[in-house]
Amino acid sequence: MTTLLEARKVTKVYGGGLFRRDRTVALEDFSLRIEPEPPSITAIVGESGSGKTTLARLLLGMTMPTAGAILYQGKDLRTLSRREWRAFRRDVQAIFQDPYEVYNPFYRIDHVLHTPLKKFGLVKSEREAQQRIVEALQAVGLRPEETLGRYPHQLSGGQRQRVMVARALLVRPRLIIADEPVSMVDASLRATILDSLRALTRDFGVSLIYITHDLITAYQISDNIIVLYRGSVAEAGHAEPVVQEPQHPYTRLLIGSIPLPDPDRAWSEEQEPSEIGRLADASTGCTFANRCPYAMEMCLERHPPLYQTERYRVTACYLYRESPLLASEHLDEAFVRPGVAGPAVATSGAADDSTAGA
Numbered sequence: 525m526t527t528l529l530e531a532r533k534v535t536k537v538y539g540g541g542l543f544r545r546d547r548t549v550a551l552e553d554f555s556l557r558i559e560p561e562p563p564s565i566t567a568i569v570g571e572s573g574s575g576k577t578t579l580a581r582l583l584l585g586m587t588m589p590t591a592g593a594i595l596y597q598g599k600d601l602r603t604l605s606r607r608e609w610r611a612f613r614r615d616v617q618a619i620f621q622d623p624y625e626v627y628n629p630f631y632r633i634d635h636v637l638h639t640p641l642k643k644f645g646l647v648k649s650e651r652e653a654q655q656r657i658v659e660a661l662q663a664v665g666l667r668p669e670e671t672l673g674r675y676p677h678q679l680s681g682g683q684r685q686r687v688m689v690a691r692a693l694l695v696r697p698r699l700i701i702a703d704e705p706v707s708m709v710d711a712s713l714r715a716t717i718l719d720s721l722r723a724l725t726r727d728f729g730v731s732l733i734y735i736t737h738d739l740i741t742a743y744q745i746s747d748n749i750i751v752l753y754r755g756s757v758a759e760a761g762h763a764e765p766v767v768q769e770p771q772h773p774y775t776r777l778l779i780g781s782i783p784l785p786d787p788d789r790a791w792s793e794e795q796e797p798s799e800i801g802r803l804a805d806a807s808t809g810c811t812f813a814n815r816c817p818y819a820m821e822m823c824l825e826r827h828p829p830l831y832q833t834e835r836y837r838v839t840a841c842y843l844y845r846e847s848p849l850l851a852s853e854h855l856d857e858a859f860v861r862p863g864v865a866g867p868a869v870a871t872s873g874a875a876d877d878s879t880a881g882a
């Protein structure tokens with residue numbers, strides 16, 4: 525079974541040459557494989573500037589990596605033929621944070637929805653197109669009669685966002701990459717949209733990469749979570765333990781910033797970095813050291829590798845250096861595969877190398 529989409533040891537650097545000081549490493553040595561079966565939901569979580577949008581753009585072929593490669597069905601995006609590129613465009617759909625940019629203000633909403641159906645030859649008649657569009661709009665909680673015939677500026681930001689989700693549903697892709705797809709809608713609609721995305725995985729076998737700064741929705745919707753910090757994986761694995769018992773000091777901080785009425789939480793606010801952490805300059809050692817209350821000497825020397833702390837999770841932190849290493853390109857070996865392994869085994873304790881990749 526060929527991997528549907530893969531990021532293989534991808535690094536993206538913006539600005540300057542490799543040796544310039546003004547360059548930004550937006551993503552470093554990142555690997556991820558999305559298999560065609562079983563359909564899965566993977567959340568990429570991180571604060572502003574952690575590299576989430578850069579990753580989405582790379583996976584969609586909108587920008588090319590500085591090092592490493594993005595592969596669609598085993599082939600580097602840079603070498604796809606026209607026909608393969610077309611298949612890629614259909615199989616991998618995007619939903620963006622600010623959908624206004626992707627609308628042409630002179631066309632009615634209908635145009636946005638008809639175009640992919642026509643482009644990919646998905647319907648045989650106008651009547652079938654209309655029916656598919658109505659179903660897709662209803663699936664995201666929009667009333668077709670109040671949406672069709674309107675121009676983009678006549679809809680709210682949240683409505684435009686939902687039209688984008690409906691558009692992605694219409695094409696029936698194999699993977700949707702959704703960058704903050706619910707950032708502009710209120711809580712009740714958020715649940716509707718997340719439900720429709722989840723239904724897509726369940727009913728149509730579409731996988732989802734859900735990119736967000738919001739750990740709670742990531743937890744609600746995903747099988748596995750990747751926590752990014754300044755372009756590197758801080759922690760990853762089965763969503764439940766990552767959120768319920770975070771290991772990396774940065775994940776703990778993210779969880780702590782969620783306003784939950786729990787007086788027992790030890791990390792309700794950002795703690796001061798350790799004495800050693802204060803000395804860190806983030807360009808050589810661990811990128812989180814200058815904010816980390818547990819930073820040690822070794823954290824200033826080299827960015828930590830991934831330690832497989834449990835069967836279904838990895839943490840890039842020297843606090844867990846007793847655990848076995850997992851090479852970054854095998855990150856997904858620490859992922860729960862829906863329908864293959866359940867939560868009961870996911871929190872079972874120390875890593876067992878013999879089962880990795882099962």
Ligand SMILES: Nc1ncnc2c1ncn2[C@@H]1O[C@H](COP(=O)(O)OP(=O)(O)OP(=O)(O)O)[C@@H](O)[C@H]1O
Nearest residue numbers: 538539548550570571572573574575576577578579
């Ligand atoms: N085109 C660009 N040119 C230069 N630097 C860039 C460019 N795009 C992103 N960056 C930088 O790369 C880093 C990662 O940015 P990115 O937009 O991927 O983060 P993000 O996690 O999506 O943030 P947000 O949640 O605010 O959208 C940031 O430091 C950003 O300033």
